[in-house]
Amino acid sequence: MSSLASVNNKIAGGGQSFPEIALADGSKVQxxxxxxxxxxxxxxxxxxDDAVAEREQLEKDMELAIxxxxxxxxxxxxxxxxxxxxASKGRRFLGQKAKDMGV
Incomplete structure (x- = not known):
């Protein structure tokens, strides 16, 4: 299972997991x-503000999605x-990371 799959599956209930699918071009996405x-x-x-470890983990998880x-x-x-x-710090983080990645 990919790291992104692990991140996504955290929100799936009851031990379920999200599947990976193939797009029309043949590439696969989670x-x-x-x-x-x-x-x-x-x-x-x-x-x-003092939840540093949790913030760092969420930043890694969000960056994996880009x-x-x-x-x-x-x-x-x-x-x-x-x-x-x-005003959302999470939205701003995602936007900045996407911009840093050339999106």
């Missing part, structure tokens, strides 16, 4: 990525600059 990302952003936004989000066209709908806007 399902559950958008749902897990939204969950992680919410968690990130709710962290206290290549899949690019592959499925997520940033075509909502560009990195849109993610940087607003």
């Amino acid at each position: 399902t559950g990525t958008v749902g897990a990302l939204l969950h992680n952003i919410r968690q990130y936004d709710e962290l206290s 290549p899949t989000l690019v592959k499925v066209g997520f940033f075509d709908l909502f560009g990195s600059d849109e993610w940087l806007a607003g």
